[in-house]
Amino acid sequence: MRYAVRDLPEVRKDLDSIDSQMIDLFLQRMKLADEVADYKAKNHLPILDREREREKLARVANSVPMEFRNYAQVLEGLLMEAARAREYKDIGTMSNVGSQIYEAIKHEPKLFPQRANVACQGVEGAYSQIATDRIFKHPTIAYFDSFEGVFRAVEEGFSQFGVLPVENSTAGTVNQVYDLMMEHHFSIVRSTRIKIDHNVLAKPGTEMDQIKDIYSHEQAIRQCHRFLIEHPYIKVHAVENTAIAARMVAESDRDDVAALSSRACAELYNLNILMHSVQDTGNNFTRFACITKDLTIYPGADRTSLMLIVNHEPGALYKVLSRFYALDINLVKLESRPIPDRDFEFMFYFDIECPAEAPEFATLINSLGDVCEEFRYLGSYREII
Structure with a gap:
C-alpha cells in the first residue's frame, strides 16, 4: 500500500x-x-x-x-x-583564570608601548625582526639562537617582549613553537601577519647554474618545494633562520652556495638576487605572536588563544565546540597536537574572535572547565594586518 x-x-x-x-x-x-x-x-x-x-x-x-x-x-x-x-x-x-582576566582588563594600559626590549630568534634581517618592526615603532632587539631562548628571555625578564612565528599560510604550524607553548608561561599581547617572499641569494658574480648547496630554515624549504624539485642537483641544508642562511653565504669562502631568504637580507648582507619569489604560492604569509611574561590585555583585544585538553571519550570535543556555538563566538583556528607520554590523547589550540570585554567571553572563560579536562588561557590581543 x-x-x-x-x-x-x-x-x-x-x-x-x-x-x-x-x-x-x-x-x-x-x-x-x-x-x-x-x-x-x-x-x-x-x-x-x-x-x-x-x-x-x-x-x-x-x-x-x-x-x-x-x-x-x-x-x-x-x-x-x-x-x-x-x-x-x-x-x-568567576573562575581563577576569569578573575585574572578581569583584573587585567580592569587595569589595562591605555596604549600599546612604542618602545620596548624585544627578543627574537635569528639575526638581523630575519622575518621575526620585520614582524617586530611592524608591532613596535622603536624596538631594541636582542637575538637568540633558538625559539626556546626567546621564551626564556621573556620568562626571566631579560626582554619585556618576544616575537615568534606561529603559523604559515602554506607550510602550516611552526611545530617547535607550539611544543614550547606547553612548557612555558606567557601571555600573547599582539599578533601580525608578514608577507613571505623567498629569493635565491648568492655572492656577487655567482650564477644560478653554479649553485651546488642552498641553505634556509626548514619552513622556507617546505615553502619552496617546487623550486627545489626543479633543481635536483642542488643539495639542501636546513639552518636556524633564513637570515642566518644569508649571513652564512655572505661569510662563506665558496662561490657555489646560496640562501633562500628575503630581499632585506640581500641588501643587508650584500648579496645578489639570482631568482625572485621562488615560494610555491604568491599568497604566502607567516603569522607572528608577540608575547610577554605577565597577563596584559591592551585596548582593542578581540582575538584570544586557548589551549585545551578534553576528556578521552566520545563527544568530548563536541561539548567544547557546542559551548562556542551556544555563546555565538566565532572559531578562527583549531589545531590538534599529541600529548607527550599519553597515547592517542590530544591537546587542542583554539583561536577565537570575541572582544575580551564582551560578557559572552567572560561566560566562556568561566565555564570552560566544565567541558574539558584542562585548559590554558594564552592571551587576548589584537592582530595587526
Missing part, C-alpha cells in the same frame, strides 16, 4: 507550526533554568551536575526509537549547554 505524498507547502506549514511550539517551550525551559540558577546561587550549589546530566541524556535516548537516539541526545545536550551558559552569566561565578 502506497501513501499519497503531500504537497511541500503543506508539509512546511506543519513544520513551521511545530517550530513555533518548540520556541515557546524553549522559552519556558529557559525561565525554569533561571529558577534553578537562583536556587543554586542561594544555596551555594555548583552549576554543573554531571550525574543529573548523564541521567537526563540516558532517559532521552531511551524515550525515542533507536534511529533518532543520537539526534535526540545532541538536541538535549544543546539545550543543557544554553541553560548552563545562562546560569554562569546570571550567577556571575
Whole structure:
C-alpha cells in the first residue's frame, strides 16, 4: 500500500507550526533554568551536575526509537549547554583564570608601548625582526639562537617582549613553537601577519647554474618545494633562520652556495638576487605572536588563544565546540597536537574572535572547565594586518 505524498507547502506549514511550539517551550525551559540558577546561587550549589546530566541524556535516548537516539541526545545536550551558559552569566561565578582576566582588563594600559626590549630568534634581517618592526615603532632587539631562548628571555625578564612565528599560510604550524607553548608561561599581547617572499641569494658574480648547496630554515624549504624539485642537483641544508642562511653565504669562502631568504637580507648582507619569489604560492604569509611574561590585555583585544585538553571519550570535543556555538563566538583556528607520554590523547589550540570585554567571553572563560579536562588561557590581543 502506497501513501499519497503531500504537497511541500503543506508539509512546511506543519513544520513551521511545530517550530513555533518548540520556541515557546524553549522559552519556558529557559525561565525554569533561571529558577534553578537562583536556587543554586542561594544555596551555594555548583552549576554543573554531571550525574543529573548523564541521567537526563540516558532517559532521552531511551524515550525515542533507536534511529533518532543520537539526534535526540545532541538536541538535549544543546539545550543543557544554553541553560548552563545562562546560569554562569546570571550567577556571575568567576573562575581563577576569569578573575585574572578581569583584573587585567580592569587595569589595562591605555596604549600599546612604542618602545620596548624585544627578543627574537635569528639575526638581523630575519622575518621575526620585520614582524617586530611592524608591532613596535622603536624596538631594541636582542637575538637568540633558538625559539626556546626567546621564551626564556621573556620568562626571566631579560626582554619585556618576544616575537615568534606561529603559523604559515602554506607550510602550516611552526611545530617547535607550539611544543614550547606547553612548557612555558606567557601571555600573547599582539599578533601580525608578514608577507613571505623567498629569493635565491648568492655572492656577487655567482650564477644560478653554479649553485651546488642552498641553505634556509626548514619552513622556507617546505615553502619552496617546487623550486627545489626543479633543481635536483642542488643539495639542501636546513639552518636556524633564513637570515642566518644569508649571513652564512655572505661569510662563506665558496662561490657555489646560496640562501633562500628575503630581499632585506640581500641588501643587508650584500648579496645578489639570482631568482625572485621562488615560494610555491604568491599568497604566502607567516603569522607572528608577540608575547610577554605577565597577563596584559591592551585596548582593542578581540582575538584570544586557548589551549585545551578534553576528556578521552566520545563527544568530548563536541561539548567544547557546542559551548562556542551556544555563546555565538566565532572559531578562527583549531589545531590538534599529541600529548607527550599519553597515547592517542590530544591537546587542542583554539583561536577565537570575541572582544575580551564582551560578557559572552567572560561566560566562556568561566565555564570552560566544565567541558574539558584542562585548559590554558594564552592571551587576548589584537592582530595587526
